Amino acid sequence: MGRVLTLEDVTFAVKGGSVFACGGGGWVEHGMELGTLAVTIGRPELVAMDEIHDDAWIATAAAIGAPGGLTDWQMLGADYVKAVQLLQEALGDKVYGLIIGQNGMSSTLNAWLPSALLGTKVVDAVGDIRAHPTGDMGSLGLANSVEPMIQTAAGGNREKHQYIELVTRGATAKVSPILRTASDMSGGFIASCRNPIRASYVRQHAALGGISMALSLGQAIAEAESRGGIAVIDAVCTNTGGQVIATGKVTSNSLKYTNEAFDVGVVTIGTDAGEVRIHVMNEHMAVETGDGQRLATYPDVITTFDMAGKPTSAGKLREGMQVAVFHLPKSRIPLSSSVTDPSVYPHVERTLGIKLADYALL
Template sequence: MGRILTLQDVDFAVKGGSVFACGGGGWVEHGYELGKTAVTIGRPELVSIDEIDDDAWIATAAAIGAPGDLTDWEMLGVDYVKAVQLLQEALGEKIYGLIIGQNGMSSTVNGWLPSAILGTKVVDAVGDLRAHPTGDMGSLGLANSPEQTIQTAVGGNRQHNQYIELVTRGATAKISPILRKASDQSGGFIASCRNPIRASFVRQHAALGGISQALALGQAIVASEKKGGTAVIDAICKHTGGQILAAGQVKKNTLKYTDQAFDVGVVQVGTGKSAVKIHVMNEHMAVDNAQGERLATYPDVITTLDLNGQPVSAGKLKAGMDIVVFHLSQSQIPLSSSVFDPSVYPPVEAILGIDLHSYVLPRANTKKAKKG
């Protein structure tokens, strides 16, 4: 049976999702706004993939862009709903449920408002347990598919006449950059609904149980908050099986917003032999030590936390801040087919100027949710 999502679940989703956001994945206030609206005006329902008929249509609810402090973006809850409606109209059939491309500060709740208003189910599966910079990285291995698909985008800064509605058809690799450009034109952050697929495909290729994992982590965080920041950090590590990779002051943050709607740069934490360098493209994608050795690489979870245990977005990491760098190995999380798709890495590697693909575990696709 499905689970009706509640106001308490909103808190769990945002707090757990913020750890999996890896320095990106939306915006905390936006997540609370979306989630609280959804559970107040309707009854969004979380369902397991095992409860869904193989032929049911499932689409991805996503937000595209870099909603930090570097752009004048605006996105409303109705934009997520309108994006689903446009996709249904283009498909000519009803969307049964929505998955998300990634967990994040707001993206964990991307499918909740359409569920409350349109009745689509919130499917407990994700394109990526952690947040990532490109839509292709959460596309369940469809990034290089020649098959035509549909993607929609809705939103923008109304006051600046930047509101956009967009419906595109074509191969994913060709139309995903169009939505990325639309995000930039809209002010830097836009809602999308994309890539309608059958539930059988989701069952085979998604990271199953990804939303439940964010909710469970959030619950563990909430349970520890009254004991202080150290207890919260300990709870995150204990619940996930992760570790603190580094700790120290932020010394430098070179993040810049690009016209492809990416925040790109390097964050240095600490000094001397204990310093680490975090490579950022919207999210924390890799960590090197002072000797240039790789300590962590996508799809590992890499998250910066302040000393209260609060995840800090990459764009908000300022020189002088004391932080810790949390790390959860890819071997300990469910991975989708996207992670093993070689076509998703070159565009990101070209922008970052580092190797990512060589560090992906050469193992069978593991989609079963980790217990705990």
């Protein structure tokens, strides 16, 4: 059966999740706080999909907003729990377990506190191995479905009276933007629980083993840290089969927060023949050379490391910082139905002004 997650697992989840965060995916401090609370207040349990009955209800625990640190957000661990409670009330049934929409600095741990307090299992499956900007990209292929779904949200800046609780029902593509609007109104970051579906569907459409992948990578990072930043980056490459595709100093970062609760911009690294540009929409979505040659595209894993071996979020990439750009091609990771769904790309392509689907769906 499943295993109880430990304090050591919290560290591994944050370290591994930070690589799969791809420049977004929340905050290290938030992830450590969520995980530590979960394993000290209860006993969150990680369960593989092959241990779960086909008819069990599985929902997605997610955080919605812009993780670049450009807004005055507030989200408490209780908000993740409240979102699950709201969904169970609306569903009229108990949720057996929670998957996450994506790995990330904190999002890998989104299901742990509800598991500790409500008894829902932490399911070892994800909507996307890496972090992404829109809920549709982690929706297991439901983005274009006309089937009504339940989506809930809770959270917000209390001091500014921006706390919101929300229960919505409708087709995923119609209600997902409502939750993102709520995120913006709440201060830029909100907890959600959404799309309760049967385990049989999750088994077919999720990226299975996604939590275990983050834990394994995090352990490899922890074991390499005493040898320095280069050793950490080497350990990441060895563990995943990825490689560093560029190094250099950040020369510009145009990231801006939008009223859709996205951080959007371009980070330029290096100069002249060594220049690369990273297109960002919350996360690193594509890398191009200075003359426009595409080097990496979502759903590839694209991560920036500082020279201490720390994955660095897009909002913290400052001019003059020396960084390495890590690339793990999509062929080396399990892909969910979300990232092979053509309907999830047009909105992101319009926002970034570049093509993604031409590469992603090859």
